[in-house]
Amino acid sequence: MRIDELETPCVVIDLDRVEANLQRAQDYADKAGLRLRPHVKTHKLPRFALRQMELGAVGITCQKLGEAEAMADGGLRDIFLPYNILGAAKLDRLHALHGRVTLSVTADSAVTVAGYAARFTDAGHPLPVLVECDTGAGRCGVQDAAQVVALARQIAAAPGLVFRGLMTYPPRGGQQASDDWLAQAIAALADVGIGVDVVSSGGSPDLYKAAGLKVATEYRPGTYIYSDRMQVAFGHGMLADCALTVRTTVVSRPTATRAVLDAGSKALAADLCPSPGHGHIVEYPGAVITGLGEEHGHVDLSDCPTAPQIGEVVHVIPNHACVVSNLFDMVYLVQGGFVVAIETVTSRGRLT
């Protein structure tokens, strides 16, 4: 099928750009001596996760249990789930998944560790647990080295658990300070005789600065596979690297300076980024998507030398590719003007 036969709006993914983005990152990580454990939240496709493994990734990262289950179904065999898994129902599912794949998780509280310890009791097949550290991003994570030590001890004391190491999502631009924070925690752990196998950092924006990290052993980039307008605004690559676009039709031209697209917040998501508007229209770089209805994108053409006609199809690089993947049941993989595969987004909507 030719790309121009696709109904709009739809997601098209440029396979050559995907391959270039993956290869570039793996080459960099290999040279830097960092193991890559890509975050699949961006693409949500076993096909691409398997390709990331082929290229040299040591495993994958999933952000929800349901996402991890879908990836296990898709043939992935080493999954890191950096999330506090709580509650009997989810712990049962986690236990089942632990029987299927090489699994590791995180905890940032005694409550979470106690839940794992109660459900996982087989010392012959313990669940590896990393301690999540808030190294400045203000998300989840323990706040200091003393808390790291306390949780590591609690994990080590549980027969069915094994302390694996530390995990953080560093603040953007604060990767180095984050690494220093982790180094202090590792020293504190060493003082009490606890060793650290894995130190996991992440974030696509600072991926190509990660060679300077001293203690990180693994890196979890996610968005780098597709990139998006936000990544470019953060200094990660160029618009020409962006592999995911939303194909959309101009359905209205109410005035000389206004166009309306058939892609709204249900197709582009409402996430903002440092660049103005709700996405970059490849064919009309001066256009600004000023607003989104659910099914309409409103475009200001004031700064465009030429303007699209009603019925014309354009391509939008979204502000945030990951949330767009979550909105579409299927995506089209394209190469040289042709659709070479249609992929169901198996992990889409896995909310629990």
Added chain:
Amino acid sequence: MRIDELETPCVVIDLDRVEANLQRAQDYADKAGLRLRPHVKTHKLPRFALRQMELGAVGITCQKLGEAEAMADGGLRDIFLPYNILGAAKLDRLHALHGRVTLSVTADSAVTVAGYAARFTDAGHPLPVLVECDTGAGRCGVQDAAQVVALARQIAAAPGLVFRGLMTYPPRGGQQASDDWLAQAIAALADVGIGVDVVSSGGSPDLYKAAGLKVATEYRPGTYIYSDRMQVAFGHGMLADCALTVRTTVVSRPTATRAVLDAGSKALAADLCPSPGHGHIVEYPGAVITGLGEEHGHVDLSDCPTAPQIGEVVHVIPNHACVVSNLFDMVYLVQGGFVVAIETVTSRGRLT
């Protein structure tokens, strides 16, 4: 099943509130002499669309062809699709739908009308077309009465089409000026001998002011069925009227003033509203959801006299209920602490 057995995050919908919201609006419309044609984009459930019809609606409104097809599959028989439908594939689908249900559409350009006229040629079963008017909201729509007349003539001249009337989405608070705009267009049409059957206005925020409208014959409220934080901020009802909440678990308490929920932008959507943050936590009204990761909601508890514990379940009224419906494959209908039905959101993800 009891509500507290549900895994989080999930959407729970309070049936008593739904019923009260629907009944209140229908009663108001009946007294005002307005026909209701509810917009189903908010709930995306045939079950509720059928209930809206039972209560007295004259039909429903859908925003995408795929949504209309799903509603037709669900038993709805009178569907208004206020969208410029363009392209051979979509016109074929529209034609098929026209054979199944009582259908009407809109156009705001000669291009759109020409597409309808070429595909619909049966004078014995013409497609009703309304002209969409931009009465100040700056979305789709023709800009003045002369354009209305030109399009109405083009529609009337096509054997397989019939001119049905005018449609607008008025700017919030500008309902009355919008009505005046439409009155002028109706007068201009009368001057050339063209009558108007239907004048369709909409918008939940101003629903309870619609009795003052002079020319509108139909009204398309959408969000009123669930309401949400944005509606309340706009003056439509109270938080206690909101029927849709996201059940979510506190998965982390990194500091005394920070909590993290297992509901992020994939559950709550990133839409903003005049109230601060990304949703209202019913159990902790002083809490502010300051940020959303995809799978985490970050909560500032500084203004809360008490704080939730790790593992505690809370309910969030989202900023925008419609986009939340689009994120979940299924929703739980609840009454008196029990789940009374599990509904698949059949129109979710219908992007084309």
